[in-house]
Amino acid sequence: MPTRKNPESIYQLKITLSNIRPPIWRRVQVSSDYTLADLHEVIQVVMGWEDCHLHSFTIQGEDYGMPMDDDFGFGGVEMKNETRVKLSKIIPGEKFKFSYLYDFGDSWDHQILVEKVLPPDPDVKYPICIKAKRACPPDDSGGPWGYPNFLEVIQNKKHPDHEEMLDWVGGSFDPEEANLDEINADLKRVFK
Numbered sequence: 001m002p003t004r005k006n007p008e009s010i011y012q013l014k015i016t017l018s019n020i021r022p023p024i025w026r027r028v029q030v031s032s033d034y035t036l037a038d039l040h041e042v043i044q045v046v047m048g049w050e051d052c053h054l055h056s057f058t059i060q061g062e063d064y065g066m067p068m069d070d071d072f073g074f075g076g077v078e079m080k081n082e083t084r085v086k087l088s089k090i091i092p093g094e095k096f097k098f099s100y101l102y103d104f105g106d107s108w109d110h111q112i113l114v115e116k117v118l119p120p121d122p123d124v125k126y127p128i129c130i131k132a133k134r135a136c137p138p139d140d141s142g143g144p145w146g147y148p149n150f151l152e153v154i155q156n157k158k159h160p161d162h163e164e165m166l167d168w169v170g171g172s173f174d175p176e177e178a179n180l181d182e183i184n185a186d187l188k189r190v191f192k
Contacts, residue, residue: 008032010126011087012116015043015100017136018109019144026183027131029118032091034127036064036082043100043110045186046129048136053103057082059090060098093117106143127187132178138169151175 009032016025026046030039036057044051056065056079065079090098091114100110120126141150153165154173166172 008088008120010118010120011091011114012118012130014113014115015046016111016113017047017144018099018111020137020147022134024134024136024178025132026129026178027115028127028129029124030087030127031120032086032088032117034087036085036087036090037066039087040082040100041190042127042187043102045190046132046183047102047110048183049102049108050139052139053105055100055102056104058099058101103139103143106140106146108137108143125188125191127191129180129183129187132180132183135173135175135177138173 010029011032012027012029014025014027016023028042028046030042034042040055040057043049054065056063058064063079064082064085066083067079067081094114094117096114098112100112102108102110137147137150141147150165153159153161154169156162
């Protein structure tokens with residue numbers, strides 16, 4: 001995790017989950033000193049993912065991620081090491097876009113937009129989520145194509161898989177809920 005020092009600048013990012021309607025997104029502020037690996041951790045926390053799948057960033061045609069050996073069967077995937085790349089080295093400024101893919105099977109694609117480059121606020125502990133819309137789908141809920149089916153099952157008490165699906169997701173799931181206080185408490189816990 002990054003150490004708490006005074007960052008050079010702060011990037012305000014809007015992270016939007018692709019191929020989902022109505023949209024699911026988070027607006028976060030992160031230090032320009034963070035690496036892509038740090039940003040991965042931020043995305044996992046603010047979106048509510050469990051970090052149990054592979055991921056990658058695609059930035060101007062280059063793929064970045066955790067170095068993988070061929071034991072995973074991804075020998076043909078060329079990725080640059082995300083732990084060595086600071087955001088300040090890849091983000092040229094506002095309006096810059098790149099993508100983040102989580103779970104190569106379910107293909108949860110996120111579009112990331114650099115909305116603003118700001119001076120750091122000494123009274124703010126970064127990273128921080130300043131706005132959130134809608135709950136993130138649970139891990140392993142089938143990607144953008146399976147998620148609507150998941151919602152249909154948990155919202156239809158007469159569906160034969162309703163109870164089983166609710167048990168699987170922990171008892172309840174509100175697709176409209178995004179608890180900003182909870183998200184920021186989790187960020188503080190992860191980024192001490």
